[in-house]
Amino acid sequence: MTCTEARLLMSAAVDCEISFIEQEQLQQHLALCAPCCIEFETVKKTKLIVRARLIQFKAPQSLVNSIMELTNADCRHK
Numbered sequence: 917m918t919c920t921e922a923r924l925l926m927s928a929a930v931d932c933e934i935s936f937i938e939q940e941q942l943q944q945h946l947a948l949c950a951p952c953c954i955e956f957e958t959v960k961k962t963k964l965i966v967r968a969r970l971i972q973f974k975a976p977q978s979l980v981n982s983i984m985e986l987t988n989a990d991c992r993h994k
């Protein structure tokens with residue numbers, strides 16, 4: 917997988933919208949490629965912040981916290 921392909925998959929990967937095989941390929945690339953690894957962390961954090969802001973408008977803090985815990989968990993495809 918190239919860096920370009922990895923970056924295209926990142927956003928979908930955070931939302932668990934890629935296949936198990938794609939996820940494996942992305943993980944393999946991230947293990948070898950530090951810049952993409954950092955980029956992936958940034959994508960994950962950005963998505964979490966956006967989600968938390970959207971939720972905060974209409975949900976109590978306790979619910980926001982439990983959703984943050986869920987989104988912090990790893991994607992489970994197995």
Ligand SMILES: [Zn+2]
Nearest residue numbers: 919922949952
């Ligand atoms: Zn890369």
